[in-house]
Amino acid sequence: MMPAWPVLALGLLLGWLVLVPLALLTVAAFKPTGLLHDPGFTLNNVAEIYGSGDFWHLVRATLVFGVGSSVFALLTGAALAWLVERTDLPLRNATRTLVILQMAMPPFLLAVGWIMMLSPRTGVVNHALVAMFGLEAPPFDIYTLSGMIFVEGLSLVPSAFLILAPAMRNMDPSLEEAAAMSGASNTQIAAKVTARLLAPALIGTGLYLFMVCLVVFDIPGTIGMPSRIFVISSHIYALANDNPRGLPEYGQIGAIAFFFVVMLVCTAFAYQHFMRSGSRFVTVTGKNFRPRRIPLGRWRPAVFIAVLAYFALTIVMPLAIIVWTSFMPWLQPPSLDALSTATWKNHADVFANPTIATAAAHSLIIALGASSAVALISVLCSYTIVRTRLPGRRLIDLLTFMPLAIPGILLATALIYVYLTFKFVPVYGTIGIIAIAYLTTYLSFGTRSANGVMVQVHAEIEEAARTSGASQAQTLRRVMLPIIWPSIGAIWFWVFAHCLRELTQALMLQGVDNATLPTVLYGYWSTGQPTKAAALGVWMMAIMLCVVIIWRLIERRSASRMGGE
């Protein structure tokens, strides 16, 4: 029998990380100015938001954006994960590395890259298509809701891939083999066996991506705001930064948080419903197995070309645009004329900036600390949620899901209050508060990913360990951890990459000496030096490439020790 204190400890930690900021936001919603210590209470903020037709128009646009982006990311990520983990696609390791490498690009630079390709006025792709096919008008306009969905969907593909790939890798092939023996085609096996076995992971990932799309700001802010296409997250940004009366509308922002909480509770309910039936989807049993690879047959070359085309479109072209921009004296689309102005100056200036070294050190410390903490806490939470019958485990699950309902701007605002009020945790204005913000924000990803994998592991494996005299802790450490290790690595890496590029919260929590690489990058961008921002972006991607390579080497060594591929 497992003692209850781990649940209590986890509950207290999650309560501190999640409930305290949410409680302060709730109070702010009922304050006339939204400032917690200002006098009086009011319902005006809530009435103003929910009584306004504009808000419901925003909700509609946000839902279209959220559903469109998450479905696009889920389908693309799942297809790539399936091709890499379950088929004989050529160059699978390189494909995996390239998908993950996409995460290195800060989303707002990705958006800038796509603007330079698909803008109706200056877009390189539009110009090329008009010239090639003699079109009367450019075929694409990035400044639309569809444009935003496309870029946001692309930016979330690596997340979908990283959640789904371990789940696909851990699948017991016996059911698929049985289907094949019974005469089912590869398509039938994929639709009727593989997809159903993966249902919890697919649904969990889809719901997670949907919630992320509801709160994400970078791409709606960069592509949508100039043409006044707003979703709720960009509206929150405008309320925080563009209020003509000088104070952010924290009250209205707090009121909007209720909408996210309701959305989250509905999503969490749906998610828990699917997870409860998780035992139907157990795929890692006590039997030894080697995942079966499905031969692509005559489709192999065509699928490989399609994957190459995908990477050309999603990595090579945006990356090339960013690299191009980093060598330009000012922002200009590729042309022979522009090439003659190319210069190394931006890169030299970035390295000459005295704040770069400190910002890089801060970014790495924050990323290492937050990603390790998320990985550790996620494993403990998921183990408690999925593998035990301890009371309170569903509350733990809900608490880990809740940060998804808090947009970055809201969380940063709340954390300012939390650590100004509770000064016994002296992190206000330091890198510590940024690390806590990231730990809170990315905990949802960590637990969703870990839950998806834990639910696949059959109880008989643990039972065997317990029968052999292992304690619960020993079973977790010696049996479960080795099985789920690739997933933990994926969680750690995903959080590390996101911490390294996260901007919104780092900006809001900026103090005397806690600058990070993205805040320096944004500094360049927001002071009219986009080419230097691109140069720094290129070097950030280089750092990420090194991390990806190291991670892949560790993963391969670990896999070969386990006898896998």
Add this chain to the structure above:
Amino acid sequence: MRAKSASALMAALAFATFARADELSDLAAKATTQQPVLWYESSQPEQIALVTKAFNAKYPAIRIQYVRIPGGNTIAARIIQETQANARTASLMTSGSTQLAPLLERKLVLSRDWQALRVAKDMPQTPFAIPVATSMFVGLYNSRKIPADKAPATWDDFISKRFEGKLGTWVRPPGFVDLVALHGEDKTRDLLKRLVTLKPLLYAAPELIAQQIAAGEIDAGIGFFHSSQATIDSGAPVAVKFLDPTPINTIWGVVIEKGSNPEGAQVLAAWLVSPEGARIYEDATKRGNPWLPGTETAKRVGSNRISQMPLMDMANTARISDDFSKILGDVRAVR
């Protein structure tokens, strides 16, 4: 209400404050014994590092710590939050008048006789704010796409059908609000409504306007002089046109009473409006002080009429700002 209480404060101070010749030295001496001056502004840290380096050459014992608040529109909120929590907060804020109003409302601003700190008499100062610099609202256009003889030169030239779908401006309206002072409210509102029908791109940061003109994304724009300089300095084909009247948005230096080292903040604020400090601040941030003869900004303004809402007319400024923000918000409806 706000304006009334501020006027009363000014009147009271006129009687209550008596200057002492060596007050600046006294403050400087006292400032050295305290913790660093905490300074909140929206400029890049590298730019302010140049300013603080020059300040410390004159006052080596007064330490300064700088925090950049991007966009500048949350500085007041941050100071209020920190003050209400009894946490360490800025002693010097340099920002626009919209950030000053909520601080005045909560009586967080230190009032004093600035002339006692050798601030020039003819500067438009109040007991609680001195003008450190100005952001000048100008016309910008792509000089490669638009030859000099066809370049727009007036407000009507910029806001004309010629630039439909090819014009950009800042998502916030302070430039247009300040234009009201000389152009009149109705005329400026009509101008803004005409701008909205041209389906402009509205950028979250004014710096993006010059960048997007350089990239060819838009042909022309209305933005700030200082925020276009980095793009122009890089050799981009962006030209500036000072329009008549030229709206300016003053960056006020404000000392927070409960801030960290308010004595040092007063010394720093007074230095920033001295000929030496103003020149260095202008070199670093491209925002200069038009009231100090010899600054580049004073030369640039030249014979142009400058238009700015009076600092003490905060309530009216806020009302117009609200109204103009809503008009700009209508861009969504027409695009």
